[in-house]
Amino acid sequence: MKKVIYLDNAATTRTAPEVVDAMLPYFTEYYGNASTIYELGGSSKKAMNEARETIAGILGAQENEIYFTAGGSESDNWALKATAEAYRAKGNHIITSKIEHHAVLHTCEYLEKNGFEVTYVDVDENGKIKLGELEKAIRPTTILISVMFANNEIGTIQPIREIGEIAHKHGILFHTDAVQAFGQLPINVDEYHIDMLSASGHKLNGPKGIGFLYIRKGVKIRSFIHGGAQERKRRAGTENIPGIVGFGVAAKRAAETMQERTAKEIALRDHLIDRVLKEVPYTRLNGDRTDRLPNNANFSFQFIEGESMLIMLDMEGICGSSGSACTSGSLDPSHVLLAIGLPHEIAHGSLRLTLSEETTLEDIDFVVDTIKGIVGRLRDMSPLYEDFVKKQAAK
Known part of the structure; x- marks a missing residue:
């Protein structure tokens, strides 16, 4: 069996052995x-409360x-x-x-169909939200600002502290989707x-089918699933x-290894990008060059189609992605890449590679060498690239 180089950790990660145990x-x-x-x-409840305490401690939050x-x-x-309700x-x-x-x-979109109004704020060419535009969008009727901590496709880290300050200055609740950031970046909710x-x-090397929502004490949002009294009736x-x-266990492991692990990922990520x-x-390179998740690299290759590259990488034992795993069945270009200003034809030629603590320098070098060969073969078959080369030669 050929070696598999797994570089799609933004989609999911290998469950750590100690987590399984x-x-x-x-x-x-x-x-x-x-x-x-x-x-x-009672044994189950005690274990649940210990996990809740661990996660709360990592965030600087309270258990409840x-x-x-x-x-x-x-x-x-x-x-x-x-919150809307x-x-x-x-x-x-x-x-x-x-x-x-x-x-x-x-x-x-669902809320818009039910009487709510939503403003979708632009981002710059690196994927960072425009703070001035965000603050200008605030109305007397604004009840919530929701901005992700770091983008799942291009890895850009948002100015979360500044967004939180803007929200609180105007008395508005602030929610952040930290699915990619929790365990990768230090976060303190206060x-x-x-x-x-x-x-x-x-x-973060934990199991599938489990997550959490941190809700600050005093935020009066209601139950989402109705039935029993679990999770303090919410x-x-x-x-x-x-x-x-x-x-x-996965959260504790991620917090304890974060500094050393992410330093290694950043070094390998930068080697890959360079x-x-x-x-x-x-x-x-798509996304901010430095303010990005430690393990994320996202590229657009002109004159090729990303899905073809993924198939050819898979044949070499390399797992990557053309964007979010949740949209992998879609033929439309990434909404993230379009939002940062890429034209459709370039957005279609994207590749996201996301590393882990298991990734080695040898893995990265093999992947880059493989990408070079695949891009060359795909461009050789591209009429667009042929026309481009002819025009360049004629200059």
Whole structure:
């Protein structure tokens, strides 16, 4: 079996062995329902509370401000829909950015069909939100600003502290989708003036199907799932104890290794970016060069189609992406790349590579050498590239 070089960690990560080991007893030994009063259920509740305490500590939050969900998309939906419902008497206006994850954008579209107004703020060519435009968009009826901490496609980190300050200055709630940032970047909810924050376990070597929503004490948003009294009556349903335990272990692991791990990822990421930009002509880096996630590199290659590149990379044992995993079945170019000003034909030739602590320098060099060969072969088959070369030669 050929070696697989996995560079799609923004889509999902390998569950760490210690995370799996911590989860296993809660399937077969400590399997009690955490809502029961007997000892078997008490073991589950204790483990859940320990995970909640761990996550709260990482964020500088209180335990009772962490609510477990089934993942980042549910957390985003909850933050937006429940805030809209709870604060409708105050106003019906929400502000977000044009490059949010579809869990936010499609929720905003849903709210627009139900009487709410949404302003989608522009970003600059590097994917950073325009703070002046954001503040100008505020109305007396604005009840929520929702801007992601770091973009899942191009890796750009947003000026979250400044956005939080703007929101709080105007008495507006601030939600951030931190699915890509939690475990990769240090986050303190008080320092960044964050009222709600979404995260997901499988982005930081934890299990799939588990996430959380941080809700600052005093934010009066309502239940999202109705039923039992779980999660302090705000999110009904029997708790996913194995997932919660795994998420807690993964979060602690990510926090403890963050400094060393991300330093390694940044060094490899920059080596990857430097080699590609120097050695593959007619290529651009998408996203901010320095204010980006430690493990993210996103390129656009002119005169080729990204899906063809992914297939050929896969044949060489390399896993990458042309954008968000949630839109991989779409033939449309990335809304993020269009928002930063790329024309359709260049946006279609994009490649996202996201590293992990397991990635090596040898992996990166092999990937770059492979990309060079694939881009060359695809351009040789491209009539657009042939016409371009002829025009260049005629100059």
